[in-house]
Amino acid sequence: MLLIVGMLALTSVATATGQTASTAPADSVSKPKTIGIVLFPGFETLDVFGPVEMWARLPDYQIVMVSQHGGPIKSAQGIDTLTTYSFDTAPQFDIVMIPGGMGTRTEVNNPVMLAFLRKQDKGTQWTTSVCTGSALLAKAGILDGRKATSNKIAFTWASSQSNKVAWQGHARWVIDGKYITSSGVSAGTDMALGLVEKLYGREMADRTARGSEYVWNDDPAKDPFAVETRP
């Protein structure tokens, strides 16, 4: 019995690390917690890599990429990113982030994606989204009864995915309990720093922004791209 469990564990590791050792996260040994970013074909590039830039500096969190089948995933901008885990091999993440992009129009109708988000959300410390990633969280029922925001150009479409969410048309990002949703694309970088502040305090968030010469819009209520929402 012990032998079988051991073999299963080994198999799982081999599958999780994929074809080459080079896909393993750089600091996987030294960082005890994991941020899992969920990719799908047609994800929006900056939704993912703005937060990656800010979160990679966190001392206790490694970042990994996950997709339904693992392997390379092409963004809406045509660039391929390697994902380390498939939905089947992914461990429980401490923080999960789902980006937006035109691919969300397909993914809202993908029950495997919605089930994966629901399963992860049960064990996360924080569940986050950028842009129309919140449409996926909403469609999965994860944001029921919560305040949330989304991309402002695609706001009508995103908010139509669930009428159980208190959609906020005027917000750079929204925190409600463990849920953080951001506005479109670039807003994700501001949200990411907002989470750094929640985890490690203001000084660390400022230092992270300065380290990448980033002028942080640090006020979640300051939204230059706000839209009207029906009362």
Added chain:
Amino acid sequence: MLLIVGMLALTSVATATGQTASTAPADSVSKPKTIGIVLFPGFETLDVFGPVEMWARLPDYQIVMVSQHGGPIKSAQGIDTLTTYSFDTAPQFDIVMIPGGMGTRTEVNNPVMLAFLRKQDKGTQWTTSVCTGSALLAKAGILDGRKATSNKIAFTWASSQSNKVAWQGHARWVIDGKYITSSGVSAGTDMALGLVEKLYGREMADRTARGSEYVWNDDPAKDPFAVETRP
């Protein structure tokens, strides 16, 4: 003879597209010009993907990734991006961009990298860099006699790569002829929009920024992270 040329062409295509057809750029057929982004181990994530977000919307330019040997390249943040071309299979790019990141400390001593940059630069419409990418252009001699800038935290190191460059300590980005160099990390996104303005005019640059809910620092002289330079 014709047969041999044909076979060489086929071999070249097979190498250039790598293991899978999915690594080919999305709009490779419809866009006549090419932006080549040069990756190396330890490149800085946002240096690359801020500009990718802004440039992918250009009607006439496709974006491709190139590295010395092709295949996946791990950023300083631990994420793997697939490169479509190796230095041997890369075509002449219309625009070339070299990012920064800790990997530049190794690449300034890589003669193959410096030779590739020199070779590309001979045929480009624009040669650009983000962050310490300018240290590589400088070391290659490409910026001799030009004004240029770099990451402000690493400014002393970057500017030490060549005393033939008029280094600018106060600049979000610098345009000198066909050369555009930006300050650190996030400054690359502002520079990228500056190039959009050069290519297609102000209205297109504003529309691109708005489309990604990005608050563009549109003034290359406005540098919140400026450093003193010796006279």
